[in-house]
Amino acid sequence: MIEERSESQDRLNILLLENDPADAELCLHELRRSGFDFRSELVQGQEEFCAKIESGNYDVILADYNLPGWSGAEAFEWLQGRNRDIPFILVTGAIGDEIAVECIKRGISDYVLKDRLARLPMAIRRALQEKALREERAQAERMLWERERRFHALMEHSADGIALLSAEGRILFTSHSENRILGYTAQERLGENALKLIHPDDQRRAGAIFREVARKDRNSVMVHLRYLARDGSWKWLECIATNLLNEPTVQGIVVNYRDISERKRAEEEIRRLNEELERRALERMKDEFVSVVSHELRTPLTAIRGALGLLATGKLCQPTQTCQRMVAVGVANADRLVRLVNDILDLERIQAGAIPMQKKVCQAGELMRQAADLMQVTAESHGVTLTVAPYSASLWADPDRIMQVLINLLNNAIKFSPPGSTVALRAERIDHEIRFEVKDEGRGIPAESLSRIFERFQQVDASDSREKGGTGLGLAICRSIVAQHGGRIWAESVLGRGSTFFFQLPEPGAELQDACKKGNESATQNSGH
Amino acid sequence: MPRRILVIDDEEAIREVTQVTLETFAGWIITTASSGREGIARAAQDPPDAILLDVMMPDMDGPSTFKELCQNPATRHIPVLFLTAKVQAADIEAFRNLGAKAVIAKPFDPMSLAHDVSKVLGWEPEAIQQVGGRR
Numbered sequence: 001m002i003e004e005r006s007e008s009q010d011r012l013n014i015l016l017l018e019n020d021p022a023d024a025e026l027c028l029h030e031l032r033r034s035g036f037d038f039r040s041e042l043v044q045g046q047e048e049f050c051a052k053i054e055s056g057n058y059d060v061i062l063a064d065y066n067l068p069g070w071s072g073a074e075a076f077e078w079l080q081g082r083n084r085d086i087p088f089i090l091v092t093g094a095i096g097d098e099i100a101v102e103c104i105k106r107g108i109s110d111y112v113l114k115d116r117l118a119r120l121p122m123a124i125r126r127a128l129q130e131k132a133l134r135e136e137r138a139q140a141e142r143m144l145w146e147r148e149r150r151f152h153a154l155m156e157h158s159a160d161g162i163a164l165l166s167a168e169g170r171i172l173f174t175s176h177s178e179n180r181i182l183g184y185t186a187q188e189r190l191g192e193n194a195l196k197l198i199h200p201d202d203q204r205r206a207g208a209i210f211r212e213v214a215r216k217d218r219n220s221v222m223v224h225l226r227y228l229a230r231d232g233s234w235k236w237l238e239c240i241a242t243n244l245l246n247e248p249t250v251q252g253i254v255v256n257y258r259d260i261s262e263r264k265r266a267e268e269e270i271r272r273l274n275e276e277l278e279r280r281a282l283e284r285m286k287d288e289f290v291s292v293v294s295h296e297l298r299t300p301l302t303a304i305r306g307a308l309g310l311l312a313t314g315k316l317c318q319p320t321q322t323c324q325r326m327v328a329v330g331v332a333n334a335d336r337l338v339r340l341v342n343d344i345l346d347l348e349r350i351q352a353g354a355i356p357m358q359k360k361v362c363q364a365g366e367l368m369r370q371a372a373d374l375m376q377v378t379a380e381s382h383g384v385t386l387t388v389a390p391y392s393a394s395l396w397a398d399p400d401r402i403m404q405v406l407i408n409l410l411n412n413a414i415k416f417s418p419p420g421s422t423v424a425l426r427a428e429r430i431d432h433e434i435r436f437e438v439k440d441e442g443r444g445i446p447a448e449s450l451s452r453i454f455e456r457f458q459q460v461d462a463s464d465s466r467e468k469g470g471t472g473l474g475l476a477i478c479r480s481i482v483a484q485h486g487g488r489i490w491a492e493s494v495l496g497r498g499s500t501f502f503f504q505l506p507e508p509g510a511e512l513q514d515a516c517k518k519g520n521e522s523a524t525q526n527s528g529h
Numbered sequence: 530m531p532r533r534i535l536v537i538d539d540e541e542a543i544r545e546v547t548q549v550t551l552e553t554f555a556g557w558i559i560t561t562a563s564s565g566r567e568g569i570a571r572a573a574q575d576p577p578d579a580i581l582l583d584v585m586m587p588d589m590d591g592p593s594t595f596k597e598l599c600q601n602p603a604t605r606h607i608p609v610l611f612l613t614a615k616v617q618a619a620d621i622e623a624f625r626n627l628g629a630k631a632v633i634a635k636p637f638d639p640m641s642l643a644h645d646v647s648k649v650l651g652w653e654p655e656a657i658q659q660v661g662g663r664r
Binding site: 307 | 540542543545546547549550553554585614635636637638639640
């Protein structure tokens with residue numbers, strides 16, 4: 001390292017600060033004798049010394065302690081003030097031990113007594129070596145600092161966040177990226193428990209995983225969890241926690257984390273799309289199934305019903321009474337099966353929204369009258385009186401479907417009414433809705449059954465479908481139709497006194513009221529012709 | 530001169546029941562075909578007074594058969610009634626738009642089939658034998 005002392009040449013460049021030229025020459029002589037290759041300059045005064053230092057490049061300074069007007073110690077102090085690290089050796093007559101110790105303490109390389117000049121070469125060599133060591137250390141420190149700076153820059157600019165946690169989860173350190181990812185400054189959460197801001201749904205899982213990591217040295221586990229950011233939003237983080245509690249330089253659980261909210265959103269979107277595709281595929285399959293069932297069931301039914309119907313007429317042969325009865329049973333049950341197939345398909349398709357409601361302006365009173373007309377024959381055959389209260393209001397509805405509901409409710413009411421009783425159909429306007437009401441005087445429905453009669457195959461009595469010819473789907477279809485109109489359906493009943501079925505449809509909105517009015521006017525005009 | 534009807538349906542049972550029903554109750558002369566292709570050939574060869582056409586058939590379905598019948602000058606004047614298990618309002622509307630005279634839902638009641646067909650075609654109801662039935 002000594003070889004580095006002079007960049008251009010190996011010669012040692014010496015500055016002598018000495019007011020006695022003879023003493024200076026003695027020093028130089030001693031150096032020559034020891035084989036030093038050097039150049040030297042002699043200065044005596046303070047100004048001259050300072051000028052030389054500013055302009056020259058010296059490897060070593062040999063200075064007398066006692067100088068006229070100032071001292072070698074002061075010269076060294078000045079040098080230190082200029083931040084110049086040049087080996088500085090006092091070459092002096094007798095100085096006290098105290099002064100010598102003080103000088104060495106201040107950083108002077110060495111001192112050599114003038115009557116012991118033989119020590120000078122060794123003192124110079126040692127001072128030069130020490131300087132080389134100092135430079136080496138400074139270089140190493142610079143490199144270390146540089147490395148540390150780079151490491152910090154890496155941490156700061158890393159997209160990932162890094163946190164150091166205690167075994168209990170307290171935050172010991174967080175990198176600056178926390179600010180970017182979660183919005184907290186690196187300092188503000190120090191000492192807090194890191195697990196505290198984990199989403200409630202992820203808390204237990206994250207806690208268990210953290211305890212698992214903390215349990216074993218070098219254990220490393222990855223976990224996805226939601227974490228509360230400073231702005232109140234939840235961020236999806238991918239965390240890798242590693243137990244370095246026993247690593248002397250770390251002494252903590254290191255958590256590397258990154259924001260994967262975008263990825264999670266994308267995954268969620270893909271999942272949703274897949275579900276949607278699956279749902280559509282299922283729907284398509286269901287549609288196909290419904291279509292196939294519709295065709296495959298109806299075709300043999302058509303043949304059975306047709307053949308039995310022909311036999312029942314007695315036109316093809318003259319059957320016995322028992323034979324006629326059996327054929328009648330066959331016809332009735334074929335009819336029942338047809339109704340069942342129709343109802344199942346109807347219900348499935350209404351519920352799936354496959355049958356769009358063909359809504360138009362229609363007159364509630366007109367629909368009621370038509371439904372009652374259609375059911376008149378049935379009512380008469382049961383010995384039941386059917387009454388309709390006149391009513392006038394416009395509806396925005398699918399008239400065929402509303403008719404279907406009315407007929408279904410009337411049919412039920414008639415079937416379950418004793419002969420001589422009355423079934424009444426009426427309607428009224430309640431809170432911007434039109435409420436239809438079908439009231440019978442039948443046996444009534446037990447309270448516990450009232451809520452489920454609108455479910456599929458939930459007749460009050462299982463024998464009803466056989467005796468009354470129902471399919472168990474009529475009310476479910478009614479409910480679906482009413483729901484598709486944004487309305488609701490329900491029933492009230494008193495056992496032994498009768499039941500009332502209600503359904504309520506929203507009144508047409510303001511923009512439809514006009515259309516309804518026009519519909520009324522044209523209806524009036526038409527009836528006038 | 531009794532009316533002549535062509536029944537086109539791929540199901541033998543349906544063809545037979547329809548044939549017996551119409552022959553028994555209306556006294557019409559019924560010929561049958563088991564596919565659209567066969568039906569078109571029969572209709573062109575010996576045009577009937579009306580055709581009862583099934584909708585869902587393999588190879589050539591009812592609507593395709595109907596279109597071809599309409600394109601042929603020899604058959605385009607023959608009234609066609611669809612017989613279908615597809616009885617949704619939208620389906621019926623679609624068949625009507627094709628130009629069919631009527632859509633008769635399966636299963637049909639043998640007692641009323643002849644009556645319904647006559648009514649649609651405007652044939653005199655007296656031709657149909659009234660039989661005391663259940664309905």
